[in-house]
Amino acid sequence: MEIREVIEKRRTVRDFKHEEISTEILKYSIENAFKAPSYNHLREWDFIIVKSLETKLKLVESENLNKEIRMDELAKLFENEELIKKEMYLDAIPKQNKMILNAPVVVIVVFKPKKTINKVDRIYDLNCVASAWCCIENFLLSLAEHDIYGVTYIPQHTGKVKKMLDIPEELEIAAIIPIGYKAENAKILTQKEINISERIHYERWK
Numbered sequence: 325m326e327i328r329e330v331i332e333k334r335r336t337v338r339d340f341k342h343e344e345i346s347t348e349i350l351k352y353s354i355e356n357a358f359k360a361p362s363y364n365h366l367r368e369w370d371f372i373i374v375k376s377l378e379t380k381l382k383l384v385e386s387e388n389l390n391k392e393i394r395m396d397e398l399a400k401l402f403e404n405e406e407l408i409k410k411e412m413y414l415d416a417i418p419k420q421n422k423m424i425l426n427a428p429v430v431v432i433v434v435f436k437p438k439k440t441i442n443k444v445d446r447i448y449d450l451n452c453v454a455s456a457w458c459c460i461e462n463f464l465l466s467l468a469e470h471d472i473y474g475v476t477y478i479p480q481h482t483g484k485v486k487k488m489l490d491i492p493e494e495l496e497i498a499a500i501i502p503i504g505y506k507a508e509n510a511k512i513l514t515q516k517e518i519n520i521s522e523r524i525h526y527e528r529w530k
């Protein structure tokens with residue numbers, strides 16, 4: 325596929341079909357993920373592939389995603405937000421639990437941080453996170469090429485999740501990514517349109 329075609333095809337999907345993903349496509353996408361640029365040239369990333377419902381349930385539990393969500397309260401929380409943002413959150417938040425449980429595969433992307441989070445004081449120290457996200461984008465694009473989609477969920481209780489998955493103390497989680505084929509009724513949200521010419525600055529800001 326042409327690069328623009330794949331970039332446009334990749335969209336966030338939170339509603340999945342109950343259909344297995346082939347190991348070959350998964351491996352191909354991980355191989356491409358590892359071709360991403362890496363700040364220290366070491367590609368210090370790991371992928372944990374989760375398929376069992378038992379582990380998915382533990383993930384949901386570790387993240388406290390099993391609470392009931394009141395849509396009226398949620399709508400109130402976002403009432404003053406830009407419509408396109410509000411629409412995304414009102415669709416996404418109630419699906420955080422199910423998207424993990426229903427995805428045939430959940431991929432946890434792990435990276436080696438430069439410094440512990442309490443010692444980070446410069447954007448430069450976040451190069452490890454930036455590199456992990458370059459890797460994640462390659463992964464998502466490669467899946468999209470094969471009609472497989474995902475959603476990057478960022479855990480809030482990483483300590484619990486790391487412990488549950490036996491991730492070494494010195495490593496961190498970049499994202500938990502439920503992936504799968506799109507359900508028939510999968511919701512794809514409108515992307516905000518950007519006037520690119522307003523976002524390109526020549527020589528200086530103005």
Ligand SMILES: Cc1cc2nc3c(=O)[nH]c(=O)nc-3n(C[C@H](O)[C@H](O)[C@H](O)COP(=O)(O)O)c2cc1C
Pocket residue numbers: 334335336337338412416417420475476477478513515
């Ligand atoms: C850094 C980052 C964090 C995100 N965190 C979440 C998340 O916790 N839960 C979720 O459902 N989606 C999450 N998303 C997905 C975004 O909501 C999604 O990319 C956005 O709505 C744009 O949709 P698109 O990817 O189809 O363009 C995250 C995306 C990024 C890049």
